């Protein structure tokens with residue numbers, strides 16, 4: 001087992017035994033579930049909306065080359081710059097060099113998971129640039145010096161009392177844990193940064209090919225301030241974010257808002273198409289779009305898993321996942337946690353490090369049920385497991401175990417005999433109080449739970465007694 005897998009198991013064990021953490025997450029997700037229920041009724045046909053969104057994304061991803069070039073052409077025609085970054089390092093370098101050339105001292109960032117993916121903030125800070133996360137949740141986790149917990153709700157794991165204590169310690173002037181007061185304190189702390197920053201960095205929820213605009217969705221005004229006040233705006237987006245037409249937003253915006261936060265529409269939906277025009281009173285002097293590949297082309301070439309690129313990063317699959325709800329976002333130690341992260345990360349990052357993630361799933365399919373673009377997530381988790389098993393040499397004990405299992409399963413008599421042996425052995429172990437010991441094959445369960453009751457008769461025996469057949 002790799003070190004990363006051991007770290008995951010250790011973090012998951014700690015978090016799943018932390019009842020305060022579980023209560024906080026449950027309350028947050030219960031609140032989200034109620035909002036979803038209320039808002040979904042606004043769609044005449046939610047299934048039809050999901051199908052339409054899937055078709056939009058499928059069309060875009062299947063013709064990615066054409067739509068990206070179309071997008072690039074429109075951005076350049078309006079005086080913007082487009083940089084194609086094959087790797088995270090290239091994307092970081094381009095932005096860090098731009099900041100150095102333009103003597104940027106302060107950057108304001110709006111929420112963007114792709115900038116987390118490329119490690120932008122630490123790279124800019126190493127170059128002496130002060131970087132302010134301006135989304136409230138991101139601002140909170142920046143103050144705590146920790147990564148976002150969830151792709152949509154970065155500070156989901158914190159109660160407002162903990163946030164009030166954090167603000168009191170880091171910012172001062174906090175009298176209560178009233179959300180409005182806390183928001184005002186954060187606003188006061190960030191306002192100066194907006195006015196002094198020379199560069200604003202954003203992500204892009206969508207790249208609209210037929211107009212060359214980025215579509216940005218936020219619930220706080222920070223996205224608009226950060227992209228219009230500084231003299232340089234840099235938008236970073238994965239290449240899969242392109243969509244064919246501006247009309248597609250009529251379906252994608254409400255579907256994203258509903259799945260992300262249970263809202264009919266997010267508070268701010270902004271289209272940005274380039275630097276300030278000669279007759280425009282505000283906006284940046286320079287507009288740069290960094291298009292990031294970072295392994296996405298390889299995923300595109302894999303017809304079996306290509307549809308993972310349809311993801312619109314709504315976070316719904318995280319909220320639905322029983323594993324995420326138990327172990328929490330930080331246990332995954334990846335930019336994208338939860339089911340989508342367990343599919344994406346081993347593909348995007350490759351290597352050994354993240355191969356345990358597809359196994360961190362019950363395969364219950366709840367993620368697939370909620371995905372607004374109908375990505376068959378639990379089957380992709382299975383595909384990843386298969387690919388990993390095929391590519392790696394499995395431990396001898398595992399290979400022998402499966403050979404024995406196959407041998408037993410090929411014969412009803414052998415299966416019945418081994419079941420009986422297993423039942424007798426388990427019963428003896430639990431009667432002798434040896435649960436959790438090395439003799440207990442279920443010790444990872446019995447270390448934290450009461451031992452299961454071992455039935456007197458097997459299912460086969462009961463079936464035979466009832467139906468008179470084996």
Ligand code: SF4
Nearest residue numbers: 311312314315317371
């Ligand atoms: S895989 Fe689906 S549910 Fe999960 S974040 Fe992406 S779009 Fe949302």
